[in-house]
Amino acid sequence: MEGPAVWQGAALGGLFLWILSSSYLNVTPTLRSFLQPWVVRRVHSGISTVLWIQSYRHGILDAFFSGLSCVVSVPFYTAFLPLLFWSGHGKLARQMTLLIAFCDYLGNCVKDVVSAPRPASPPVRRVIATKDEEDNALEYGLPSSHTLNTVCLSGYLLHYVLAHTQIQGAYVDFLGLVFAALLVTLIGLGRIYLGMHSLVDIIGGFLIGLGVLAFWLTYDECIDTFVTSGQNVTAFWAALSLLLLFAYPTPELPTPSFEYHTAFNGVALGIVAGVQQTYHQFHHESVPRLFSPQPQLGITIPEFVGRMVVGIPTILIVKFCSKALAKWILPVVSNTLGIPIKIIIEMGNYQKLVQNRRNDGLSSSYFKGNAFFLSCVHVDVERRKNFVAIFRLELLCDEISFVLGPVNKGVVENSLS
Numbered sequence: 001m002e003g004p005a006v007w008q009g010a011a012l013g014g015l016f017l018w019i020l021s022s023s024y025l026n027v028t029p030t031l032r033s034f035l036q037p038w039v040v041r042r043v044h045s046g047i048s049t050v051l052w053i054q055s056y057r058h059g060i061l062d063a064f065f066s067g068l069s070c071v072v073s074v075p076f077y078t079a080f081l082p083l084l085f086w087s088g089h090g091k092l093a094r095q096m097t098l099l100i101a102f103c104d105y106l107g108n109c110v111k112d113v114v115s116a117p118r119p120a121s122p123p124v125r126r127v128i129a130t131k132d133e134e135d136n137a138l139e140y141g142l143p144s145s146h147t148l149n150t151v152c153l154s155g156y157l158l159h160y161v162l163a164h165t166q167i168q169g170a171y172v173d174f175l176g177l178v179f180a181a182l183l184v185t186l187i188g189l190g191r192i193y194l195g196m197h198s199l200v201d202i203i204g205g206f207l208i209g210l211g212v213l214a215f216w217l218t219y220d221e222c223i224d225t226f227v228t229s230g231q232n233v234t235a236f237w238a239a240l241s242l243l244l245l246f247a248y249p250t251p252e253l254p255t256p257s258f259e260y261h262t263a264f265n266g267v268a269l270g271i272v273a274g275v276q277q278t279y280h281q282f283h284h285e286s287v288p289r290l291f292s293p294q295p296q297l298g299i300t301i302p303e304f305v306g307r308m309v310v311g312i313p314t315i316l317i318v319k320f321c322s323k324a325l326a327k328w329i330l331p332v333v334s335n336t337l338g339i340p341i342k343i344i345i346e347m348g349n350y351q352k353l354v355q356n357r358r359n360d361g362l363s364s365s366y367f368k369g370n371a372f373f374l375s376c377v378h379v380d381v382e383r384r385k386n387f388v389a390i391f392r393l394e395l396l397c398d399e400i401s402f403v404l405g406p407v408n409k410g411v412v413e414n415s416l417s
Contacts, residue, residue: 008232035114043198047124049199077100081096087290092160110204112140118137143204143207149209184206245265
């Protein structure tokens with residue numbers, strides 16, 4: 001008990017000291033002053049490359065690359081991850097959830113530290129097919145989150161399939177690597193074609209993704225062991241999640257990046273807390289799973305579909321109720337604690353100003369007369385609502401999900417009684 005408490009306290013204490021020292025020493029502005037001019041020059045010089053790729057524009061390519069971007073976006077993974085839990089592949093689901101949370105946090109930190117614009121539009125033609133892409137366009141450019149996430153998640157999925165299934169052989173390794181490389185290439189090319197990124201953004205996302213993937217493949221077993229059987233896991237992860245909100249760098253201008261990270265931060269905390277509570281009932285390695293090498297011990301397609309039919313509406317209901325509850329509770333708590341809150345009151349003007357600031361590069365004037373989402377704790381009430389609501393959603397859905405298809409009937413009957 002003493003050993004884990006020591007390293008956990010040291011880790012949290014180190015992160016707290018980093019928050020204080022980086023704020024006192026103005027680390028983010030200093031890094032930005034070195035990195036931003038270099039990246040901006042590459043973005044501007046790379047516009048010709050973007051225009052050359054877009055010279056092959058076609059309606060079919062617009063639809064193809066827009067659809068491909070949706071398939072590897074954060075909303076897609078948000079919908080995809082519950083399916084992994086319901087399929088019985090709990091370890092893969094846990095690892096993919098924590099990995100995408102890590103990728104999202106690190107990628108958005110780099111975006112907001114550098115605060116480099118996307119390719120200017122015009123002259124670049126920006127293809128925005130969904131509301132998600134419209135929100136993405138308000139973020140800074142470097143690195144490409146789509147490229148970073150694709151490298152990490154396709155690489156880890158390939159590793160899991162080769163290491164934990166009966167699918168073996170040199171040709172399988174080769175075909176898996178070819179497919180992953182092709183997917184990463186198409187994603188990177190598509191982000192340039194759609195006018196969302198320049199070449200330097202794609203290269204940055206690719207290199208950061210390789211680094212994160214190498215780290216995760218080295219320590220994934222340690223992380224999973226800690227999550228499933230460690231001590232003080234929920235308390236440690238809750239404290240870590242809170243400190244990460246404060247450790248997040250302040251961008252040059254407000255962007256949605258912090259909100260995206262906050263959402264997945266809540267997802268990760270909810271999954272970790274839920275797995276800790278129910279691992280031996282619903283998440284252990286003997287849980288029946290889809291496509292099991294021993295069919296008699298697996299779950300059938302109809303059972304999997306039944307989980308989805310019950311699980312998806314459950315998620316939506318819990319999400320609605322938890323958000324409504326958070327909207328009522330958190331403002332009261334903030335006012336009670338005396339935390340000053342300022343809310344964005346002119347969102348339309350805010351988005352236009354941010355977009356104009358991006359298109360103008362570094363020469364635009366500062367915002368005047370518009371409300372920012374600033375507070376003394378660097379986390380406005382809307383984000384706290386989002387974090388708490390999603391944490392509660394993930395915690396509840398994790399407890400509910402495997403009740404839909406238990407290992408044995410008695411376990412569920414006991415858990416429901």
